[in-house]
Amino acid sequence: MRKRFGIDIDGTVTCPTSMIPFINKDFGLNITLSDVTEYDLTKVVDVPPEQFSRWFLEKEAIIYEHSPVASGAEKVLNFWKENHDLYFISARGADLLENTKRWFQQKGISFHHIELIGSHDKVGTAKRFDIDIFFEDKHDNAVMIHEECGIPVLLFNTPYNQDPVPKGVIRVNNWSEADIWVKNWLKK
Numbered sequence: 001m002r003k004r005f006g007i008d009i010d011g012t013v014t015c016p017t018s019m020i021p022f023i024n025k026d027f028g029l030n031i032t033l034s035d036v037t038e039y040d041l042t043k044v045v046d047v048p049p050e051q052f053s054r055w056f057l058e059k060e061a062i063i064y065e066h067s068p069v070a071s072g073a074e075k076v077l078n079f080w081k082e083n084h085d086l087y088f089i090s091a092r093g094a095d096l097l098e099n100t101k102r103w104f105q106q107k108g109i110s111f112h113h114i115e116l117i118g119s120h121d122k123v124g125t126a127k128r129f130d131i132d133i134f135f136e137d138k139h140d141n142a143v144m145i146h147e148e149c150g151i152p153v154l155l156f157n158t159p160y161n162q163d164p165v166p167k168g169v170i171r172v173n174n175w176s177e178a179d180i181w182v183k184n185w186l187k188k
């Protein structure tokens with residue numbers, strides 16, 4: 001049966017390391033992903049949140065353009081798209097839609113819909129689109145979407161999302177593990 005997949009973009013379809021080279025260059029640092037143990041990057045960059053937000057607003061379009069695809073994402077997503085709806089739901093601002101679509105086209109990743117909601121509150125969007133399963137890298141989003149929508153959420157393991165998770169949030173290390181989990185889920 002055809003399912004509707006809700007999929008986060010940054011750190012899920014894009015590699016979670018995408019921002020790091022930009023941070024290192026502009027803030028004179030030498031961090032790696034393993035240093036990023038909290039989602040809030042001001043903890044590792046050590047600048048006031050307002051300054052970091054200004055920097056991010058200025059740089060986000062170029063960061064998104066240069067983001068590498070997470071390992072294996074393209075293959076799995078293009079396989080799923082044959083039988084399921086792929087709805088990408090991201091906290092990016094709606095003004096970045098063209099930039100985002102271009103990235104998907106350049107990387108050869110199919111989509112049925114891209115919704116850029118401009119905030120981290122994805123529960124309402126997941127409900128509105130009747131999403132059956134969600135894919136995330138942000139811990140609190142994953143837990144909230146699972147609890148509020150009553151759907152399984154696959155959480156892509158990163159150093160910044162290691163807090164405990166409830167049973168309906170399933171940790172995976174990569175897209176091939178996600179594919180295996182989804183295959184079993186679809187059988188039920």
Ligand SMILES: [Mg+2]
Nearest residue numbers: 008010011137
């Ligand atoms: Mg994300």
